[in-house]
Amino acid sequence: MENSLCLNLSRVKKSNLIINKLHIFTHGFALLALIYYRTNFLFQIIKIEDKNTPLLPLALVFFSELILSFVWLLNQAFQWNPISRKVFPERLPVNDKLPSIDVFICTTNPIKEPSVDVMNTLISAMALDYPADKLHVYLSDDGGSSVTFQAVKEAWKFLKWWIPFCRKYEVKTRCPVAYFSADESKDDNEKFSSTEFIAEKKKIEEKYEEFKRKLLKIIENTSSFASRDHDPLIQVIKDGNSGVDSDETEMPLLVYVSREKRPFHPHHFKAGALNVLLRVSGLISNSPYILVLDCDMYCNDPTSARQAMCFFLDSKISPKLGFVQFPQKFHNISENDIYDSQLRSVWPKLESMDGLRGSILAGTGFYIKREALYGTSNIQEDVDLVQLQKSFGPSNEFIKSLILNYKPNALKDEDFSGLLLKEIKILASSSYDNNTKWGKEVGFRYFSVLEDYFTGFNLHCNGWISVYLDPARPCFLGSATTNLNEILVQYTRWVAGLVEVAFSRFSPLIYGPLRMSTLQSMCYAEFAYEFLIFLPIYCLAIVPQLCLLHGIHLYPKVRFEALFVATRKRLLGF
Ligand SMILES: O=c1ccn([C@@H]2O[C@H](COP(=O)(O)OP(=O)(O)O[C@H]3O[C@H](CO)[C@@H](O)[C@H](O)[C@H]3O)[C@@H](O)[C@H]2O)c(=O)[nH]1
Numbered sequence: 059m060e061n062s063l064c065l066n067l068s069r070v071k072k073s074n075l076i077i078n079k080l081h082i083f084t085h086g087f088a089l090l091a092l093i094y095y096r097t098n099f100l101f102q103i104i105k106i107e108d109k110n111t112p113l114l115p116l117a118l119v120f121f122s123e124l125i126l127s128f129v130w131l132l133n134q135a136f137q138w139n140p141i142s143r144k145v146f147p148e149r150l151p152v153n154d155k156l157p158s159i160d161v162f163i164c165t166t167n168p169i170k171e172p173s174v175d176v177m178n179t180l181i182s183a184m185a186l187d188y189p190a191d192k193l194h195v196y197l198s199d200d201g202g203s204s205v206t207f208q209a210v211k212e213a214w215k216f217l218k219w220w221i222p223f224c225r226k227y228e229v230k231t232r233c234p235v236a237y238f239s240a241d242e243s244k245d246d247n248e249k250f251s252s253t254e255f256i257a258e259k260k261k262i263e264e265k266y267e268e269f270k271r272k273l274l275k276i277i278e279n280t281s282s283f284a285s286r287d288h289d290p291l292i293q294v295i296k297d298g299n300s301g302v303d304s305d306e307t308e309m310p311l312l313v314y315v316s317r318e319k320r321p322f323h324p325h326h327f328k329a330g331a332l333n334v335l336l337r338v339s340g341l342i343s344n345s346p347y348i349l350v351l352d353c354d355m356y357c358n359d360p361t362s363a364r365q366a367m368c369f370f371l372d373s374k375i376s377p378k379l380g381f382v383q384f385p386q387k388f389h390n391i392s393e394n395d396i397y398d399s400q401l402r403s404v405w406p407k408l409e410s411m412d413g414l415r416g417s418i419l420a421g422t423g424f425y426i427k428r429e430a431l432y433g434t435s436n437i438q439e440d441v442d443l444v445q446l447q448k449s450f451g452p453s454n455e456f457i458k459s460l461i462l463n464y465k466p467n468a469l470k471d472e473d474f475s476g477l478l479l480k481e482i483k484i485l486a487s488s489s490y491d492n493n494t495k496w497g498k499e500v501g502f503r504y505f506s507v508l509e510d511y512f513t514g515f516n517l518h519c520n521g522w523i524s525v526y527l528d529p530a531r532p533c534f535l536g537s538a539t540t541n542l543n544e545i546l547v548q549y550t551r552w553v554a555g556l557v558e559v560a561f562s563r564f565s566p567l568i569y570g571p572l573r574m575s576t577l578q579s580m581c582y583a584e585f586a587y588e589f590l591i592f593l594p595i596y597c598l599a600i601v602p603q604l605c606l607l608h609g610i611h612l613y614p615k616v617r618f619e620a621l622f623v624a625t626r627k628r629l630l631g632f
Pocket residue numbers: 164165166167171198200326327328331351352353354420421422507508509510548551552
């Protein structure tokens with residue numbers, strides 16, 4: 059399928075495929091033999107009413123082996139069709155022809171999520187290598203914190219310096235804290251040794267230090283940091299006095315969004331915040347593609363948007379493509395990483411799913427199609443409004459934004475007319491979702507606290523495919539949880555979210571196969587049921603040892619000579 063102008067290539071990893079399948083068949087055969095032996099043995103004990111062989115330890119070990127075999131079987135779906143991908147962003151159409159992108163960044167609390175880090179994420183997203191008029195960045199502040207609001211305004215002023223500098227010198231690391239701590243100008247590149255560059259870099263570094271000092275001052279002068287009871291506040295951030303000499307820099311749009319929060323009103327955590335951003339951005343920029351970022355995950359490669367577009371603009375896969383997922387990589391991993399903070403065991407699974415209509419959604423670092431989240435396509439002007447209101451809520455303005463070729467007014471009317479702002483505030487109110495399909499069939503789904511896994515599952519069930527791309531230079535870098543306390547809290551939340559799905563009507567083993575391929579549902583099921591291995595772990599850590607002490611045999615006695623004779627007979631026939 060070589061085509062010199064294709065935007066991306068995928069390749070089946072043939073040697074992995076052969077090894078994986080050999081392993082599946084040999085290991086699968088061994089498991090079947092074990093299960094056959096156990097059932098036979100148990101039946102015999104029961105049949106001859108053997109009182110000398112204790113039944114309980116045998117049953118527990120058999121039960122453990124069955125659970126492990128079940129999880130092993132689900133796991134094999136990941137091995138079925140391993141592929142790797144490559145993109146060619148240099149073949150993309152000219153900037154004018156690129157589609158626009160909205161970036162959603164979520165934060166909740168400036169104490170738990172330090173403002174300086176959140177702003178670094180925001181700055182790196184604003185500085186993405188993408189036409190400025192086609193990039194719109196939305197920061198969702200769930201804490202409604204004045205610290206975050208003021209910090210965004212300061213970040214905007216710093217960006218007036220930072221963006222031209224990045225563009226002029228084609229800076230690769232566009233997150234300031236990462237740029238100034240790992241100096242990429244050490245590269246053997248002439249432009250980095252010019253006196254002009256050195257002077258400019260020094261000036262920008264000073265501006266960054268000044269920006270940090272201002273953030274500290276804001277925090278010092280604030281007493282309340284986050285609230286669970288506040289009105290919505292939506293503001294397009296615009297020119298403050300940045301002090302830049304010639305202010306002609308084209309800047310992406312930056313919008314601060316704090317949705318309404320009320321103490322006894324469900325807010326649906328991050329999924330709720332993302333759905334508000336979907337609605338608000340629908341009226342402001344309405345880009346067909348959306349990048350979602352956690353506040354602690356900055357853009358490490360400014361070309362990620364162009365890399366994602368290599369799939370979205372590929373006419374062969376584009377109509378069905380729901381999202382492009384990049385792996386989460388982390389910058390704060392210790393040498394030994396004893397708790398596997400970098401989730402080494404998870405990412406290969408996502409890559410393997412890529413060969414089976416696509417990886418799961420992993421919460422952050424993905425580009426998603428707005429249409430996939432709305433679950434509707436090509437709505438025409440003569441559409442039945444009442445029907446749409448049942449799904450999308452009462453805002454007619456928002457419903458207009460669903461109609462094909464809708465161009466939002468907000469961008470033209472920079473000052474947001476009063477009417478539009480009023481409508482946007484309604485969209486960001488805590489009760490807007492009530493009696494609509496938001497969170498159920500529209501937007502990010504609320505059913506599980508693991509909104510990413512469950513939303514991705516729904517999209518795949520609805521026929522969308524996804525792509526997993528793991529380029530050599532990580533596109534996004536985040537901070538992982540590294541201490542045991544935080545890891546336990548995080549894993550408990552993740553497992554709770556998966557168990558919610560596993561034992562519901564959405565079980566990937568029942569809901570999945572009717573709507574997606576068996577192999578893909580096995581992958582989703584593996585995530586959902588993997589927690590079950592805690593049972594065999596306990597059993598196998600206790601029962602065999604006790605049996606050994608009491609002289610109970612759990613495994614057949616095999617004498618070497620007998621094995622040799624049996625093998626020779628089978629192979630040589632004598
Ligand atoms: O009510 C909330 C709760 C969280 N967040 C934001 O959501 C993001 C992720 O939340 P966090 O508490 O840091 O969860 P993690 O366990 O670190 O996140 C992982 O797991 C989540 C699912 O539970 C995914 O959504 C994330 O993308 C994934 O990185 C952060 O930016 C938060 O600010 C909100 O905006 N509102």
